[in-house]
Amino acid sequence: MIHFDMSIFIVAAFLVFTLLVGICFSRQKTTFREYAVGNKQFTTATLVFTVLATLYGGGGLVRNVEYVYRIGLWWIVIMLLSSFGLWAVGRLALRMGPFMQHFSMAETIGNILW
Numbered sequence: 001m002i003h004f005d006m007s008i009f010i011v012a013a014f015l016v017f018t019l020l021v022g023i024c025f026s027r028q029k030t031t032f033r034e035y036a037v038g039n040k041q042f043t044t045a046t047l048v049f050t051v052l053a054t055l056y057g058g059g060g061l062v063r064n065v066e067y068v069y070r071i072g073l074w075w076i077v078i079m080l081l082s083s084f085g086l087w088a089v090g091r092l093a094l095r096m097g098p099f100m101q102h103f104s105m106a107e108t109i110g111n112i113l114w
Contacts, residue, residue, distance in 0.1 A: 032103065055086075 056064075067075040102108045 064075070064079065099108045099111070102111065
């Protein structure tokens with residue numbers, strides 16, 4: 001009798017599901033703009049959650065909890081001061097208006113240089 005590991009079944013089910021969804025949605029015609037930026041139909045909440053998930057991640061959250069326990073208030077101060085980097089990026093993002101129709105950094109750089 002062969003012992004069937006449940007984790008292999010879960011991975012196989014996920015791969016089959018992904019294949020079926022890919023086949024189903026590949027029949028729709030999409031432009032490169034729809035693929036790249038989704039016609040910019042994102043809600044503010046979606047963008048905020050994406051940025052926060054990218055910024056913190058699971059590992060970062062666990063690390064921060066560990067360092068707050070180890071170092072204490074100093075780590076909290078360091079984390080608060082590190083948010084000034086986000087402020088600087090936010091200030092730069094305000095100047096991105098003329099480049100919002102570009103698909104990539106290469107297109108933006110080409111537009112600036114030529």
